[in-house]
Amino acid sequence: MAEVRLDSVIKYYDNVLAVDDVSLTMKDGDFVALLGPSGCGKTTTLNLIAGLIEISDGEIWIGDRDVTDLDPKDRDIAMVFQNYALYPTKTVYGNLAFPLQMRKASKDQIDERVRRTAEMLSISHLLERRPRELSGGQQQRVALGRALVRDPRVFLMDEPLSNLDAKLRVQMRAELKRFHQDLNATMIYVTHDQLEAMTMADNIAVMSDGRVQQYGPPEEIFYDPANLFVAGFIGSPAMNFLYGEVVVEGGVTSVKGDEGWEYPLTPENAQKASHATNGRIIIGARPANFILSREEAPGLIPGSIYTVEPTGDSTFVHITIGEQIFVAITDPFFRADPDDPIWIDLEDERIHVFDEGTEEVLRVDGLNSQSQHGRRTLQPA
């Protein structure tokens, strides 16, 4: 097992910048998720770590070795692919044996390890089958087995669960997490599914436009997003963003919303808002941090019901404010008719204040230590 370190990694495809100066340190034994929308550079980053594509600039270290110019086979890594990439002409046994054969293990050794791995993944009864005779879930296990059959220094996984059905995915998620804990292995896991990242990873690197937007433990990513992108990407339903201008009247700071509402800020939030570069901020509030009221009161944001979605253990309420629609999560028995008036209060200690100009989070002291602009090499907090 080993630490993986990316140092100022850049990757150009022709003239497209796919990975934009990424520096990341994945600690030994960590489960790190590279999370982002499609096209954000996460798979490219993984392929660079694997050595499958050529790096344009920067260095990659695995443990105390500079692997930047090494072939994939010499990096001592294992990888699970989204489409599994099982060898169609080989049996399951042959698939599992292949990595050991290529490393010139003895026949007995290969047999012993293949059977042990198959045992661990409960696929012993499938050893003589060919990949096309297996179900999706079984293929997934074989792909995992091919990675687990030797002791690589790092496991790389490229959306390994995305081709499974929902139920199997939940089950494999738990199993993967358990494998990681049992093996104490360094795992780098690419996904666009925030739930997978949040549930499995020790640290998440949220990526967008080829850059790491934030790198830290799941709780930090969720509760303390560094910028508007991270805030909007993590959480489902997504965070609501209220745009407005900071106004100070009689010693009280409030936000004057573009839709005409005015919301007073607590002293702490006012302090944050005071750092806004052009006097305009974005308030980020998760759906659960909307407090709904049927009664009008000063300092509340007026809106009207768009639609109400009961989900069982809570209710999603879609609310129109001005031209925009926001989502609130409230108690399971909340009911309302379309166009009913509604007033919104925010949980002030839970909301986030972003600079509209830079889209960075605003803190009390005005500094944003987590953002990539703030630090060169990102270490998990």
Add this chain to the structure above:
Amino acid sequence: MAATALSREERLERARRRKPKRQIRSTDVLAWITLALLLLFSLVPMAWMLSTSLKTQFAALQLPPEWIPSNITFEHYVRLLSPQSEVGQEFLRYFWNSIFVSSMTTLAAVAIAVPAGYAFSKFRFPGRQGFFIAVLIRNMFPAIVFLIPLFIMMRAVGLIDTHLALIITYLTFGLPLAIWLLKGFYDNIPTELEYAARIDGASRFQAFIRIIMPLSSPGIIATAIYAFIIAWNEYVYALTFLTSRELLTLPVGLQRFFDEYVTNWPGLMAASFVMSIPVVIIFLVLQKFFVQALTEGAVKS
């Protein structure tokens, strides 16, 4: 309602027995007639060839012709294939020459087309598109156009009257389609397979030999058949490039039979029939792969 008059079991049984409706359309009939005509067009000459080859010289020239010879004789085949007779020696030599030239063409075509197809499919290199189009453009010209230029080139390098000249020439006929066919094959093999092999400890070359190539075997076999048939049947270049009698390939050799034994129709037909046997055998044995390569051309991931 009619449905409720039956019990659930009866209705299930009726539903189970119900066959999808099949009706013969006029287009189907048209298709059958066309196919039948085409079949007739290609089979009658072959039947005629076989029939004539089994007749005596006298019966072969009879009018009206006998479709099924009343006296079947194998004397022409015996003479052709016996190494003792003069005719047999000559024929077997041509046969062997054809086998040699065609096999070498096939081997070289596969050896070149497989890596070339893979490179065009998976590698990015300057001029990739241009090269690929250049390879295909070769196929737009009739082969005869290159006869004189190639003859001059072969003479310049001293290859006239060698089998090598033919092998090289046939390669230029077979390779474009072979490369194109194999590229299509490799396009459909997911790149991740090569990636996986390389991560599992293979070099790029090993990954190709051990994982990718076995997957493309239908394409390779199709390429081989194609190259073999081109070389086996070719006439004009063999006639032009070869002068020594002992180097001739079968198509040209048959021509000489025709000249010398001009009256011996059954002998000529027997020789033609023997000539078509290898291709038919190869095709029958490997047609499964050939069809798969042309229709599917893919490995399902």
